[in-house]
Amino acid sequence: MLFASQSFLVVFLALVLGLYYAVGDSRAARQGVIIAASVLFYGLWDWRFVPFWLAMIGFSQMVAIMWGRTGQRLWLRVGIAGNIAVLFGFKYADWLVGSVMHWMGREHVAWPIVLPLGLSFFVFQKISYLVDLGRGQARVYRLADFMEFVTFFPQLVAGPIVRHNELIPQFDASPRNAAMWENLGRGGLLLLVGLGKKVGLADTLGTICAPVFDAAHAGHVPGMAAAWLAAVAYMLQIYFDFSGYSDMAIGMALMMGIRLPFNFNAPYAAVSVRDFWRRWHMTLSRFLRDYIYMPLGGNRCTPLRQAVNVMVTMWLAGVWHGAGWNFVVWGLLHGAALAVAHVWDRAGRTMPRVGGYVLTMGFVLLTWVVFRAADLATAGHMLGAMAGLHGMGGAAIRHPVVLGLAAAVAVIGPASQQVVLERLRPAPWMAVAAGMAFVLLLFLIGGRPPEPFIYFQF
Template sequence: MLFASQPFLLVFLPVVLGLYYAVAASRAARQGVVIGASLVFYGLWDWRFVPFLLGLTGFNQLVAMAWGRTRWRGWLWSGVWCNLGVLFGFKYMDWLVGVVFQVLGRAHTPWPVILPLGLSFFVFQKISYLVDLGRGQARVYRLADFVEFVTFFPQLVAGPIVRHNELIPQFDASPRNGHMWANLGQGGLLVLVGLGKKAGLADTLGDVCTPVFAAAASGHAPGLGAAWLAAVAYMLQIYFDFSGYSDMAIGMALMMGIRLPFNFNAPYRAVSVRDFWRRWHMTLSRFLRDYLYIPLGGNRCKPARQVCNVMVTMALAGVWHGAGWTFVLWGLLHGAALAVAHVWERAGMSMHRLAGQALTLLFVLLTWVVFRAGSLPVAGRVLAGMTGAHGMGLAPARHPLVLALAAVMALVGPASQQVVLEHIRPTPWLAVGAGVAFVLLIFLIGGRPPEPFIYFQF
């Protein structure tokens, strides 16, 4: 089931919220509603993976309990490696076998492996929990609390990547409190903003860039205009698609009295690559920093070692997104840029803010082409087209008003959470406008096939 679908918005979410508030006085009943709704939500995508989700959750709980009784770190290490093994088996094994067969000059028939929805996200949650147990930064939770944490449907599929100590303590508080109406109003508005980003902008922008990348995948070399238009459209699409999902997830949780960490902060206004990663998918950046970069040594070492730490971290960040050389290259490019930024900073050099923003935006744009392309040859064709190597190709832009609006919002506008939670005050006219916008978006998503969020594939 998709967030941006009529059944979810008109049936599932209202029913769940109604049940949740109807039993608000009982902690156990609220927990039952959340777990039950989350399993239904996940199962409506593919019921075959519900036992898998519960089994992996139960395994991690058993590991945590065994560590709690014995304090033997071997339990935690075995749990971490088993989680990584599951992720590797589902997501990377088939690709690596194909690479080996290609090197050997043999044909490889892809295995019929279906990636469980949200696998990367909830595996990272479990790993962070086991690591925090070993660091003394977590306690062994009750099974029901741990299941509720892992399956909490607003963030189950594509994040934000929430830590146990950010979410589980909030389950104790009843949503019926002095902030209830503010939470419902602001959360509902965030859901509306996210829906507008997804249905009104991202899906439309996909109509602009998808044909160009599809043509490049079939061997067609795009001209200058088509290549640049596709690159810009995709840069905007992936931002509004994923930040739209994050807004909806944060908004739905807030309507239940739960606050999730923010995931985006106007990333295309970044003035450096380091600044970009402080603003883009912030919970992933935080995870990579705390559980990979800092344990490797971070920046508390010699410059050469720090460069190595950055490259390894970002290469794994690329691989986390998917099995393919394009993701590896995308991660390495960002790692190299971050390494250069560290060297630049250590040398005491500086750059004008506008120049930094322009250079960062261009770098991010070009690397998004690599990220979007299904293979390195496809990326090469589009990037070559952007240099004019295949002619001008100045075709008229589709949806120019949507493209212009998206660009202005991404480059000028503030973060949506900041606007909704800090600047907007409830008024009758705002409620009327929000209601009208919601109805229009409901009609819009009902008039075309549903488009899954981009990050569902990761």
């Protein structure tokens, strides 16, 4: 079931919220509603994976219990290794075998593996919990509390990547409190903003860039103008698609009285690559910093070792996004850029903000082409076309109003979560406008084939 669907918004979410508030004063009943709704939400995607999903949760809980009873780190190592093994088996095994077979000059028939929805996200959440247990920064939770944390459906599929100590304590408070109406109002408005980003902007931008990338993958190299237009459209599409999902997730959680961490802070206003990663997918950046970069030594080491730490961290970030050499290259490019930025800072150098902005956005744009391409050959076709190697060509600008609006919102900002949650003041006209916008977006959804969020594939 997709967030941006009429059945989810009008039926599923309305029923869940109604039940949740009907039993709002009972901790156990609220917990039951959330867990049941989350299982149903996941099962509506593919019921065959529900037993596997629940077994993974039970495995991690068993490991935590055994750690609590024995204090032996072996249990935590088994838990972390088990989660990584499942992720590897579903996401990377076929790709690696295929790559080896290709290097050996042999044909590989792809294995019929279906990637469970949201696998990377809930594996990361469980790994962070097990690591925190070993660090003495977590306690062993009851199975129901742990299951509620891992399955919480607003952020289950594509984040934000939430830590146990950010979410589980919030489950104790009843949503029926003095802030209830404000939470419902602001949460609903943020949900609406995210829906508008997804349906009104991202899906429309996808119709601009997808045909060009698909043609390049098929061997039809576009002209320079078409390639640049597609690259810019995708740069905007992935931002509004993923930040739209994050807004909807954070908004739905707030409607239940629960605050999730911000995930985007106007990333296309960044003036350096380091600044970009402080603003883009902020919970993933935090996870990479705290559970990979810092344990490797972080910046508490020689410049060369720090560069290696950065490269390893971003290589893993690239691989986390998908099984493909284009994702590996994308991660390594960002790792190299961050390593250079660290060297630049150590040398005491500075760059004018305008120059830093142009250089950063140019780098981000070009690396998004590598990220979006089906493979490295397609990325080469697109980058070559953008360099003018295949002629200027012509490109009719489809949906120029949407493209211009998206560019203005992405560059000028500010971040939607800050506006809705911190700056806006309630007003009757706002409720009327939001209601009208919601109805219009519902009609727009009904007139289009459903488009999954881009990050669902990761």
